[in-house]
Amino acid sequence: MTDLSAADVTDLFRTVSLRIGEARAALGALDGAIGDGDHGNSMAEGFAALTRALVSATREGKGAGELFPIAAESFLDAVGATTGPLYASAFLSAGQLFSGMDSIPAARIPELVTAFHDGIARRGKAGVGDKTMLDAWRPAARAVAAAGPDPLAALAAAEAAASEGRDATRAMVAALGRAARLGSRTLGHIDPGAASAVIILQGLREGLTARLARGAS
């Protein structure tokens, strides 16, 4: 099966960054309804900075596994806020998984979903139904655990589960973060963090689909 080099992993993140960038305004609008409206900007700036950092790291000859701590640091420095530490933890957790690896087998890419979830959960400590990004990441990670060996099918299952989780946040009352102060006024609104989680998963699947279509390198 195909292995993903550092350049390939950078491409994956580039696709994610592209899709997050396209959703910048939409995510901002979701956040404006129940938060302060900065989620679209934070995510877009964060992934843009991350992609820039990965591009130069790849150029310097870093291995695929070495990219994740760089992703964490660049994202965190660009974003701060809540999103920064949460996704930085996600990327660090993925880094432990692939540490020292020059390339990553395509079959192991869905493990990113699990690692992202674990990192976010450790840092954020949100519970089920707290109306946070974990309400999308948690079902996604479980879908990956239940999926078969085909990485694209696993990512598709993760994406579907995350979408369902995202939609379910509509019926939740925020328990953490800035939206928590709005209490029941958050009902009926999708959590922006759950929405961007789905976009990340879509980007990963799109990126991996494109990479596998090119065949072994």
Added chain:
Amino acid sequence: MAVKPESGVLAEMPMRFGDDALLWAAWLYYEDGLTQSDIAQKMGLSRASVNTWLADARARGLVNIEIQPEHFRAVSVARGLKDHFGLHDCLVIPSEGDGKPLIERLGQAGAMVLKRLVRSGDTLAVTWGRSVLALASALDHPGLADIRVVQATGSTTARIAWTPEACASRLASALGARWIPLAVPAIVSSPAMRAMLMEEPVLAEQLQVLSEANRIIMGISSMRPESTIHSSGFLEGVDRHAHYQDAVGSLLGRFISARGELVSGPVNDRTIGLDLDGLRRVPQKIAVAGGIDKVAAILAALRGGLIDVLVTDAATARGVLTADGWQESSRRPAPAATVPTATRSHGKKLINEARNAVDESLAGALMAHEALISLVPGTSRAVMAKHGPRPGKVGIVIGGGAGHEPGFWGYVGQGLADAAVVGNIFAAPPPGPILAASRAVDGGAGLLYIFGNFSGDVMNFEMAREMAEAGGIPVRQIITTDDIASSEPDSRGSRRGVAGNVFVFRIAGAAADLGASLEACEAVTRRAAQRVYTMGLALEPARLPDTGRPGYELGADEMEIGVGVHGEPGVERQQLVSADDAADLLLDRILSEMAPSRGDRVAVLVNSLGGTPAMELYILTRRIRQRLTAHGITVSHMLVGPYYTSLDMAGVSLSVLHLDDELAALMDHPCDAPALMSKGGRA
């Protein structure tokens, strides 16, 4: 209700109108657009009577939705639920009323509903819980014949008052009916035990009655720790996260997913009573449930087709509908939208590129105040005092998102903070620059971090603290929670930290300047943070530089109470009031929590959130001072101006620090920073 119907036809009146036939008539006429003859026919009245009723409705102001909006809104939401989920009927009661608890009022409403639905010869199944017991307790309806009331499940723990037996027996006696218990526990120890019990003839007979039920009255439980399903002992000894993490609610002791499907787990094969398939076969399923925490559970049950008649309250009903994407339809006739909103749809701003706004503004501040502050070397958004650090002095590091100017760099200087770190607009700074600032101002006596209670700030400052401590710098932190609008007094820990920070910075800076140890600095700063109270209101929301658009909309005559210092909406919205009323509104909330005695001293900050001019601030200040004087409170320190802003938000916040001798002395200590300068003594 004075009007009595002329005949018995009102039995057909939809339940959502309660007992109020007049409201129904008014609704049919004004909302549904029926003619008076149509209404006469539908209600079984003469046309002349309808005419009189409608006149009466007008005279009572019932049809004027401005006067009776709550009733009509509840009716409209009830109709929304009925249409959206295909219910037989739905009764929505106001969420707040006459001081009685919601459960009790839901019980009364449920009793009224049941009275209209129950018929002689019925077999009524009944579950358990607070709402069901309240219904049974509120009901008194003897006189029907041959009714059987059967427990829908076996028995639960007797630690609760609302057991299945209590609910069923109470209901049976209210109806003069026969009570059929299920003479087993609801949960038994094993599937094998369940199989054995099911063979018992007595139980089989009772279960046969249950299968003949033509109506069921049930409560719905959320999955919250305090919910009925937990207190009933169903989840004892079960790892909920391993088995029931998809469950959003429960009914009949069964767990359901967001789509209303059964979530199977270890308890399932050990439960005795009606299951979800059995429930679906009951011709009329009446649910009584309310409270915002139950929205997800009720929505799931509705989606799963497990409810035919719903009794709930308006806030919950609206929550369920909005959660499912429903929007309240515009009222008819639609008033012409001629009133412009107060919100300028697109703010004009003097910026260059939006993405450079934070850095360019900070660069200007550094130039304007070059004698006092400079960048921490190697950083772009960490600012430190020019005169520091001082060996042996505790370093004060503050920070938060940009957009609060002169927060946070304005409070860096002698007698105040040693360093401030800002992030993007309304977003916490990352740990990197906080750490750099920490190293730059460490004078060997440790550092005190002070920041507002926002999850981003907490995470980033805590990460920085871990790194600083790993490098041998002891760090203590004060997370401020002065915004009393953001949650109730008993959960002060979850409140936001806002403009009261100015006083907290001042106290910490003075203590550190006077040479207090890290422990002493932390203690007195914590006391200041606990004794400062802030309450804000907005007339217009803030607009972000990159979109120019407000985060939320406010009508021309509205104000938002309890806003924070970001774009986030407040906690409630009300009609715009005069300056004195606004001042009273802010001050009354603060005084009721602060509970000062006559003769106490306070420090007061009347703060502009960015768009409110000095003229208005001083009008408010006048009233606040008059009120405090009348209350016997001395204002020993007073600040008026844009000290802690929220971009261009029009609005104010009032912060009051309840002084004691030590805090008053520290407030008298001199300070010299860009936004705050005092030669000492009373400001």
